[in-house]
Every structure is written in C-alpha cells, then in structure tokens.
Amino acid sequence: MLIKANLLVISQTLLALEALATTNAPIVDLGYAQYQGSVDTATNTTSFLGVRYAAPPLGNLRWAAPQPPPTITGVQQANTQPNECYQAPLGNASTNPFESISLSKRDVSQSEDCLFLNVYTPGSVVVATPSGGLPVVVFIHGGGYILGAASLYDGADLIVESNYGVITVILQYRLGLFGFLAGQAVKDGGAPNAGLLDQNYALQWVQAYISQFGGDPTKVTIWGQSAGAGSVIQHVVAQGGNTQPPLFRAAMTSSTFMSSQYNYNDRIPEILYSMVVNGTKRVLPYCGSSSDTLSCVRAADVNTLETLNSNINLDGFYGMLTFVPVVDGTFIVERPTVTLSKGRLNGNYLLSVVNTHEGNIIVNQSTTLDVTDFIRTIYPDFGPAQITGAAMMYQNMGSNVNQANLVMGESMFVCPTYYMLEAFGERAWKGEFAIPPGLHGDDVGEYFTSDGPLYNNSQFITSFSNSFMAMAMFETPDHRYTPGDITPSWETWSQGFTEMIFNETSEGAPDVYISKTDMALLERCTYWRSVTAYSAQ
Numbered sequence: 001m002l003i004k005a006n007l008l009v010i011s012q013t014l015l016a017l018e019a020l021a022t023t024n025a026p027i028v029d030l031g032y033a034q035y036q037g038s039v040d041t042a043t044n045t046t047s048f049l050g051v052r053y054a055a056p057p058l059g060n061l062r063w064a065a066p067q068p069p070p071t072i073t074g075v076q077q078a079n080t081q082p083n084e085c086y087q088a089p090l091g092n093a094s095t096n097p098f099e100s101i102s103l104s105k106r107d108v109s110q111s112e113d114c115l116f117l118n119v120y121t122p123g124s125v126v127v128a129t130p131s132g133g134l135p136v137v138v139f140i141h142g143g144g145y146i147l148g149a150a151s152l153y154d155g156a157d158l159i160v161e162s163n164y165g166v167i168t169v170i171l172q173y174r175l176g177l178f179g180f181l182a183g184q185a186v187k188d189g190g191a192p193n194a195g196l197l198d199q200n201y202a203l204q205w206v207q208a209y210i211s212q213f214g215g216d217p218t219k220v221t222i223w224g225q226s227a228g229a230g231s232v233i234q235h236v237v238a239q240g241g242n243t244q245p246p247l248f249r250a251a252m253t254s255s256t257f258m259s260s261q262y263n264y265n266d267r268i269p270e271i272l273y274s275m276v277v278n279g280t281k282r283v284l285p286y287c288g289s290s291s292d293t294l295s296c297v298r299a300a301d302v303n304t305l306e307t308l309n310s311n312i313n314l315d316g317f318y319g320m321l322t323f324v325p326v327v328d329g330t331f332i333v334e335r336p337t338v339t340l341s342k343g344r345l346n347g348n349y350l351l352s353v354v355n356t357h358e359g360n361i362i363v364n365q366s367t368t369l370d371v372t373d374f375i376r377t378i379y380p381d382f383g384p385a386q387i388t389g390a391a392m393m394y395q396n397m398g399s400n401v402n403q404a405n406l407v408m409g410e411s412m413f414v415c416p417t418y419y420m421l422e423a424f425g426e427r428a429w430k431g432e433f434a435i436p437p438g439l440h441g442d443d444v445g446e447y448f449t450s451d452g453p454l455y456n457n458s459q460f461i462t463s464f465s466n467s468f469m470a471m472a473m474f475e476t477p478d479h480r481y482t483p484g485d486i487t488p489s490w491e492t493w494s495q496g497f498t499e500m501i502f503n504e505t506s507e508g509a510p511d512v513y514i515s516k517t518d519m520a521l522l523e524r525c526t527y528w529r530s531v532t533a534y535s536a537q
Contacts, residue, residue, distance in 0.1 A: 025037050025039050028126060028213060030212060033076055036079075037078050037119075041124075046120070046121045046123065046124055047120050048121075049078050049081055050081065050118070051078060051116060051118070052115065053115060053205040054198065054205075055067040055069055056115065057194070057198075058112055059298065062297075062298045063178075064190045082108070082172065083111035083114045084151060085173065085174055086111070086177075086178055086305075087110060087146065087176070088175070088314075088323075090316075090321065091321070091322070108149065108151050112302055114172050116172055118150045119210075120168040121159070121215075122164035122167070128214070129214050129215070133215045134167050134216060135166050135472050135473045136206060136210050136217070136221070137169070137469075138169045138171065141225070142224065142225040143228075144227050145176065145227045145323060146176040146323060147175065148175070154448060154451075155170050157447065162472070163482065167210065167214060167215040169202075171199060173195045173198035175323075176309045176323045177305060177312065178305070180324055181276060193325055196231065196238075199234075200331070203220070220249060222235060222248045222252070222347075223252040223468065224252075225254040226254070229256045229257055230259065232252070232256075233258060235248070235347075236347055236420070237332065241339050241342070242344060249475070250349040251349070252352070253417065254353050255413055256413060256416045257413055258419075259321055259412060260536040260537060261326060261335055261537060262326055262327065264327060269326055275308070276305075277293045277296070277297060279311075279312075280297050281296075283301075283304050284296055284300060319362030335533075340420065349427045350420060350424040350428040351468065352420055352429070352431070353443065354432055355434075356432060356433070356434045357440070358408075358412075359410070359412070360439055362408060363401065363408050367401055367404055368400065371407060374400075374404045375387050375390050378408070379534065382531070389527060389531070393524050393527060394407055409440075411535065413440070415525035417430070419529060421493045421494070425494050426494050427492070428492060428493050429476075429477050429490050429492055430493040431467065431502060432499055432500070432515075434502060435455045436504075446460070446461055446464045446465060455510075457509075459486055463487040463510065464502050466481065467487060467500070488500070488513060488514055497517040498516060501513050
C-alpha cells in the first residue's frame, strides 16, 4: 500500500509539473489564431509545433495557390507535430517511361491538411519585437519533392549551435502529385508548382508574423537540403529574380539539387497529367466524358490520388523523380539556369555545401547500363550530339556504375552548385562535406544533431554547423562566435576557386582545410551548362 501511495504521489506531482509547464509556456497571438508553445528546459528553447500558415488545400483548393488560414478561436496547444503531407517513393524501374528510398515510419499522420510550420525560439519567454529581433533561419526539407516533413528536424539544434542567436522555422509544403501536378489544365484552372507556392506563402508568413516570436523579418536566411536546396534555387530565381518586397537576405544550399524543369505544358508534364486523369476515370467513370478534367480529379477521393501518387513515382526510372517543379510562366518564368546567367537573384549572399559522392544513393549500384544509355535515359530530350558529348567526359572514369554515379552527381547536384556560385560572385562561399563515405544526406546529422551525427566529434560539429549559423547571423561563414572553432579563414569562391573541405584524418581527427576547385570538374560543368536547354535545367 505504501508503494502504491508513493507512486500515486509521484504521478500527481508529475501531472502538476506538466500542467505548470503548460501554464507557463508562452502564448503568441497571430490575429487569426493564438498558439501556446512548449518549453524544453533541457535545451532552454521553446517550440511552437503545427502552426497553420495557410488554409487546408482541400476540395477546390487542390492544385490551387495557398489561401489565408482560417480564424480559430481559443488558444491552440502547439505541442504536437503536425500531419505530414502525403508521401511517395522514389522511382524503382530499370528503364525510364519518359524516353528506392523506402518510406520511413513516423509518429505522424499523412494528410492533405498539412500546411503547417514549426517555430523554435531561444529561452522560455517570447517577446514580440517590431524591430531589432533575432535573425531567422527558415529550413526547407528535402526528399525529392515527394518525401519529407517538419517532424524529421529539431529546430532547437540550430538554436543551440548558434549560441541562442537565431530563431528557426521549419516548413512543410505539398508534395508529389498533390504539390507538383502540372499541365495546361492545371494552369487554366489552378496552379502548377503548388508546392513552391506553399513555400513562398510560408516565407510571406514569416515576414508578417515572425516578429511576434522575437524574430527580425529583415534578417531571414532560407536553407534547404537536397530538394529543399533545389527549392532555394527556385526562390532565388522566382519572379525573374526580383521578388518584391524581398523575402530573405541570404540563401544556403546543402546538396543543391536541380532536376529537369520542363515548361508546365511540355510533353512529360502532360503525360503525367493524363496518367492522373486516366487513373481517376477508373473510379469516377463520368469523368471520361467531361471536358473539365481538373474538376474531376479534384473530385476524386484522397486514397485514389495517393495510390496514383505512389504508383506513378514508383514506376519512374530508378532514383528519378516524376512530380517536380516546372516553368509555370508566372512564379518561375524561365529555366533556372537562364535567370542565373542574367545575374538576377533574390537574396544577397550564398553559402553552398555539397557532399563528395552526391549521385551514388540515387543510382542503382547494380546497373548494367553503359554511360551512353544512362545519359539517354535520365535526359530524354538529349539528342545524339548531347549524349555523345556528355558520355565522352566520363567514359574513362571507372566502371559503368562509377560513371553513372558521377553523371548523376555532377549534372544534378555539383554543377548546379557552381552555377549558383558564379551567379552570386563575390557574395558566395563553397564547402564540401567529405567525411567518408560522403554520400548524399550524410551531412544532415552534423547540424541537426538530435538524430545522431555520422561523425560525432564536437570540434568538427562546431566547425561545420557554426559556418551555417554564422552565415545566418553575420552574413558570412567567416565569423567566429564559438571559442575553439578550428575552421580556417573562409574566402569567397570567386576569389580563387577556393573551397572549405570538412573531413577527418586517417586517425579520426577532424581535418578542416582550404582546397582549390578541380579545374577538370569545372570544365565538365561548363559542358553540362551548355546543354541545359536539352536537360531542361
């Protein structure tokens, strides 16, 4: 009985402490809703999880531009992760129908109602600051535009690494078929690039409301990894590189991803749209005779659409993506490389970091395709001249698999990084994450450390993560705000093609040093850039 009594007292005490913590958690009033955050005493941060930034994109709002969030009465408890947007797998086919990463299990539900963001602030008190607040890091998750969620990242990690000098926002956006369905019908009756428009709307939300959390809307840095970094490119070139008013001052890319970006009504986007319409007709027979195909697709139940989303993506060529950004003529007015070549850029500063072997995990390591066939498959609009020119650069660079790894990594990740660096000129810095094996995504745990870093060395983590946080806070990675930071002095990439290499020695000690860009690599990138009209980049 005594033990039971003691357990009851302990249980009541814990409940009382939990209630006290909730009572003491700050409340932010956004006008359309009030959100009460949750204080984490271990990290001395406060999180606001599941803040709605746009209306649920349901019904007629499917494939439409995001709309203002509804007004909600009462205080909303912002202490649980939001629904994630519907997910889809990467392609797993041996051939490209247009001539796998498994879905991870998470303790959140998938839903179309997923336009939420998470805000993390230092300390346990949130003070609205009309001016002079903290710099803001807005992180855009990766996942090939078909996977990912805010729940995968703990924004408190970045606050701790910044020595409590930033506020973190991690946003969600519509994915796959739900976010990137294109075609003439979508343009006429909705919005291609709905997922990008979600991101843009979230950036506008930051401008309007981040001061309520203690942030400074004039000191926003956007940062993304993989498709999130590809999204950063989209915002850099959005509206011809002249978004007004500006939504961010600096951009950071981790594994810059530039997929083929066709015009919204080109052959491949129209094929994809027809596949969705035909799949819908099987459950809504009346759509077969309707001229308003978009309304019919909007009328389909979400399970039908999610099945199509998964199947169409899965049937794509191994590692490739089907539903991706397009040139919509309004938000994205031309291929990104065209805008970059004009030097028309949103944002003032750039930090770009790649991994040593970007292509490997999205290439079938058992492929039997030679480099010519591989290039023909991933770039279906290449003619014989473009295929031959690209293949010649790699034909003496190891096995078929190694050549494919290099083609994928350089044409879609590494070279687009240099396109960005060239465009930003003296306002851009370049780094490389080289900790073996240096695969795509290996770097993420070195700044979002809660999930466990690949290389768990405190000196290295400080050097690597502080470079990003310095960029966000001081507009340069070359600012030392943590004692003992071992990073050498950064130089802008244009000063002498210098890059910061983040590696370890054979004995396992951190090895961070300056290196020169490989000129042979830049020559290959020059070729890839010369054929972007065919690769649709």
